[in-house]
Amino acid sequence: MKDPITVSITGAAGQIGYALLFRIASGAVFGPDQPVNLRLIEIEPALPALDGVVMELDDCAFPTLNSITPTADLAEGFKDADWALLVGSVPRKAGMERNDLLNINGGIFTGQGQAIAANAKPSCRTLVVGNPCNTNALIAMSNAAGMPSNQFFAMTRLDENRAKSQLAAKAGVHHSKVTNLCIWGNHSATQYPDFTNAKIDGKPVTEVITDREWLEGEFISTVQQRGAAIIKARGASSAASAANAAIDTVISLINPTPEGDWHSVAVCSDGSYGIEKGIMASMPIRTNADGTWEVVQGVPVDAFSQGKIDATIAELVGERDAVKDLIP
């Protein structure tokens, strides 16, 4: 067994938390030889429910679970964290867009960013799941003085997985055959699931699925609206698939990306692809053998894609401007 790593998770008593904690504790994310300390952060009123989750974690007797610290105190919650998974926040209800939550949730991420900078390991990586996740990640990153911006991420992997599943179903293949699927921009209804560069079994999607009207229309809107469709059907926002995507994101950021492929996650833009510097935008990312990551350069952007990317980036710039009071 290696030395334990520490994973801090906010919103640990919530729906996503319930689907996330057990897989992290079981070794399914960091490996069967990697003990994990879980620091579980909740607001005071949710601490009794969190106690129940802790009892259940105890009752799993996971060999890889080293310790559990349930707390409402951010300093204690982020102490020595190697990873901070910021899930805790209010989900949207039917009829809302995710950025309708900015006023409700944005403020949560100022104190959490500060607490990460003050208490976590300097190498701590932070993944924001709570919506609107791109701009919440921007708020956390901007308030985490001294922490490198390349250690902050926002989750668009659920969108990537959704897009792969839609393309696979249309082509009649298993979803594992779909690669090079980039989600550009915001985790919102303006996101662009880029079918123009995606591949099925190594061939361009556009050669396998020749129904361009479907690709440009129904495919994109289905992916953009999938969260809303789940809220309508389930009466609550996606939780198990969101937890799964958070796990996929961490696994993709700690393991080298397969040759020629990429994965989607929102990172702080360095200006690549003309995306405004400093906003948290999803783009094609590769993880290197040494654990660093980079934006994949040279992915072709045709006129159709550029229009879609411009729209989602404009939305992100608008969100950033709307929260400027939360950004020091």
Ligand SMILES: NC(=O)C1=CN([C@@H]2O[C@H](COP(=O)(O)OP(=O)(O)OC[C@H]3O[C@@H](n4cnc5c(N)ncnc54)[C@H](O)[C@@H]3O)[C@@H](O)[C@H]2O)C=CC1
């Ligand atoms: N990026 C993505 O792809 C996705 C993001 N989400 C978002 O994830 C968030 C959580 O969703 P659920 O777990 O379903 O919601 P939930 O309501 O079941 O759980 C949220 C938990 O966060 C806690 N919480 C609220 N404020 C907190 C704070 N300041 N500090 C710590 N904990 C706090 C609540 O007490 C609650 O237990 C929502 O914002 C949702 O919209 C959901 C699905 C996908």
Ligand SMILES: O=C([O-])CC(=O)C(=O)O
């Ligand atoms: O749609 C929502 O509000 C929850 C979410 O982010 C998703 O399922 O993608």
